[in-house]
Amino acid sequence: MLSKQGLCSRTVATRWVLAGRVAVHGRVVLNPEFPVPAQDLGSVSIDGRALRPPEGVYLMLNKPRGLVTTTTDEQGRETVYRCFDGAGLGWIAPVGRLDKASEGLLLFTNDPGWAARITDPATGPHKRYHVQVDELPDAAVLRTLETGVDCDGERLQATGARLLRSGGRNAWLEIVLAEGRNRQIRRLMAACGLRVLRLVRVAIGDLALGQLGKGQWRRLEAAEITLLAGIDWSPPAA
Structure with missing residues (x-):
């Protein structure tokens, strides 16, 4: 509940509760999962001070x-x-x-x-990346990036893939993702025979x-x- 209000991380909130610093309606709560309805947040106090969620950052x-x-x-x-x-x-x-x-x-x-x-x-929102790879991919590779490949039991694919510019031995691609998975672009490129030299996220929505x-x-x-x-x-x- 404390972490959901943006006061601290979940780990810190658990530490505060277990240390007996958090009370609800004046009674100390020692269960980090103790439910408090959103409309009842005014009943929560930390070290005797009423809970006041910080301004959004x-x-x-x-x-x-x-x-x-x-x-x-x-x-x-x-x-x-x-x-x-x-x-x-x-x-x-x-x-x-x-x-x-x-x-x-x-x-x-x-x-x-x-x-x-x-x-x-x-x-x-979708996320947009500029990715430098170690060779110039042809149209078939760009299509494969969009249609997707199976990698370690996951289906990985880009929502969009296009060539931005190319040099003698490398190229810059624009890759659009609808969701973020662990090292998704690097794994997808590797599955298509490309090595990532640089990866820059340039936009979110x-x-x-x-x-x-x-x-x-x-x-x-x-x-x-x-x-x-x-x-x-x-x-x-x-």
């Missing part, structure tokens, strides 16, 4: 390559939270993920409900990365927040 970050998308890392690698050092944003969580070697548009919020709408394949510098972030405007949480989505034009 909605951000976009241009994730640099080499950072992992997690709050802490057991291997001691640098995380995306390095980009927010000193910003005083309170608890925020990434909306979806980009792996360590990937870069580009990554959203953050303290609003779990909003995040769920965006990451839900049924309601969320109509929200484009634009000119935001590497490692920089900004708050989303009200219209962007509403638009991203919409239902009627179409893939970007090919």
Whole structure:
């Protein structure tokens, strides 16, 4: 319940409850799964203070390559939270993920409900990527990326795949995904005989990365927040 209100992560909320810091109607609750109806949130207190959900925070970050998308890392690698050092944003969580070697548009919020709408394949926006591969794929390969391949028991496919530009030994493709699966683009490319050299997420729905510098972030405007949480989505034009 505390994490759903954007006050902290689920792990921290569980720790607070087990430590006896959370009360409902003045009685300490020790069960992290104790149900509290949304209309009854005013009865919850932490360390004797009434629960007051924080103001919503909605951000976009241009994730640099080499950072992992997690709050802490057991291997001691640098995380995306390095980009927010000193910003005083309170608890925020990434909306979806980009792996360590990937870069580009990554959203953050303290609003779990909003995040769920965006990451839900049924309601969320398409994601657009620019992908550099190690050779020039022909039309048949681009069709295969869209029709899909079976990979480790999963059917992987792109909603859209087109050639952006090519050089002597490599090419840039635009790939559109309707949902995000673990390393989906890299696995899909490998199944088609292509090796990914760079992978940049450039847009989520109509929200484009634009000119935001590497490692920089900004708050989303009200219209962007509403638009991203919409239902009627179409893939970007090919």
